[in-house]
Amino acid sequence: MPNLIPKALRKPQKPGEGNGAGPMDRVKEAPADLVGWVDERMGVGGFLTFLLFRKVPKGTNWFYTLGSATLFAFVVQAMTGVFLAMYYTPSATEAYASITHITNDVFLGEFVRGMHKWGASVMIIVIFLHMGRVFFFGAYKYPRELNWVIGVVLLILTLIMGLTGYLLPFDQRSFWATVVANNITATGPIVGPYLADFLRAGAEFEATTISRFYAIHMLLVPGLIIALIGAHLYLVVKLGTTAPPWVRGERQPKSLREEKVG
Numbered sequence: 001m002p003n004l005i006p007k008a009l010r011k012p013q014k015p016g017e018g019n020g021a022g023p024m025d026r027v028k029e030a031p032a033d034l035v036g037w038v039d040e041r042m043g044v045g046g047f048l049t050f051l052l053f054r055k056v057p058k059g060t061n062w063f064y065t066l067g068s069a070t071l072f073a074f075v076v077q078a079m080t081g082v083f084l085a086m087y088y089t090p091s092a093t094e095a096y097a098s099i100t101h102i103t104n105d106v107f108l109g110e111f112v113r114g115m116h117k118w119g120a121s122v123m124i125i126v127i128f129l130h131m132g133r134v135f136f137f138g139a140y141k142y143p144r145e146l147n148w149v150i151g152v153v154l155l156i157l158t159l160i161m162g163l164t165g166y167l168l169p170f171d172q173r174s175f176w177a178t179v180v181a182n183n184i185t186a187t188g189p190i191v192g193p194y195l196a197d198f199l200r201a202g203a204e205f206e207a208t209t210i211s212r213f214y215a216i217h218m219l220l221v222p223g224l225i226i227a228l229i230g231a232h233l234y235l236v237v238k239l240g241t242t243a244p245p246w247v248r249g250e251r252q253p254k255s256l257r258e259e260k261v262g
Helices: 021-027 030-042 044-052 062-085 095-104 109-136 145-166 174-184 194-200 206-240 244-251 252-259
Strands: none
Touching: 030 044, 062 109, 062 206, 095 109, 109 145, 145 174, 174 194, 174 206, 194 206
16 A cells, blocks of 8 residues: 655654555554644744743732733634624614524523623623733732733723623614613714714614624734734733732842841
């Protein structure tokens, strides 16, 4: 039987083995060689090594996992949102019926919808806790000011995501709550009335309003969040994380230590 495995993927033979190794022994080495082949062309190995094995400051604790928890919550929201979008109809006459169909008829539909609904609240709570941790630990100071600004923008986008998603069931509660929120937006200085008109897709709530909110909720805001998360993580890796304030407080300048010794 001819050997169909390329030479680059074949396992090197040990001295004295000759042709004793069977084709299946060489196939087992193919996945490892494939990973090396991809890494050689993309060069991701060095980046992953730097990302996973970078040093963290002394005193790092569970408070530092709030950022990762926020990222995990966003991933869950994205995955469940894609599932719901497969069955949801952004129409003033069919939106509520599609939600009812997801809840009552689709396999695991109620479970996934519940994850998406409560996951939105969890994400908002966790991102507030993460911002609080950054503020009280002083991690917004030089040279991390830009990362703090990106985090504030991500917080605002998360709130916008919650607002636009709240209307999508299009029942009485979500409709009137969105009307109130939009009227509050219209009271903002200078850009408030224009922003309210943009969200309503007109002067009044109409059939196109739900389509506007759906497009913002599913396309515009998630795209911005993904881009800013990428920039946020890049700066975290580049600048590192700050030590807790109680650890930094223990460190004293060399001059003070010398004075105490003297």
